[in-house]
Amino acid sequence: MNRLLxxxxxxxxxxxxxxxxxxxxxxxxxxxxxxxxxxxxxxxxQLLDLEYTVLGAVEGSSCQIDEIDLPASEAEARTExxxxxxxxxxxxxxxxxxxxxxxxxxxVSNVICYGRALDVAEPIDG
Numbered sequence: 001m002n003r004l005l006x007x008x009x010x011x012x013x014x015x016x017x018x019x020x021x022x023x024x025x026x027x028x029x030x031x032x033x034x035x036x037x038x039x040x041x042x043x044x045x046q047l048l049d050l051e052y053t054v055l056g057a058v059e060g061s062s063c064q065i066d067e068i069d070l071p072a073s074e075a076e077a078r079t080e081x082x083x084x085x086x087x088x089x090x091x092x093x094x095x096x097x098x099x100x101x102x103x104x105x106x107x108v109s110n111v112i113c114y115g116r117a118l119d120v121a122e123p124i125d126g
Contacts, residue, residue, distance in 0.1 A: 036082040040092045042118070047094060051121040058084045058093060058117045063107040074098045077113040090117035 042050070060080030062072040077098060085093045098113040 085117035092118035
């Protein structure tokens with residue numbers, strides 16, 4: 001009886017040996033996921049005490065495509081802008097404004113945030 005049980009178990013295991021795991025976890029997704037954390041958000045007052053270079057303008061948007069989707073959010077738009085700043089090799093961003101748009105042909109609700117990508121110098125500890 002035990003031999004029969006072991007034989008059946010081995011057949012079942014052998015049948016599963018061709019199984020391949022498919023996942024959305026890949027290197028590109030992983031790098032994109034952590035990009036925003038590499039870009040610090042500064043307010044205009046903080047910049048008064050920092051040495052920095054403006055690398056260019058950035059924007060990010062959040063679009064609610066269907067009524068059943070989550071509403072567009074400023075947080076999502078700002079996160080996308082931080083990703084865009086990271087793509088410019090920025091380590092900081094300062095936001096000028098975020099604008100909420102009403103329904104249009106592509107979005108039920110839409111938020112776009114505008115800012116400047118910065119290269120902020122590391123403070124020198126004396």
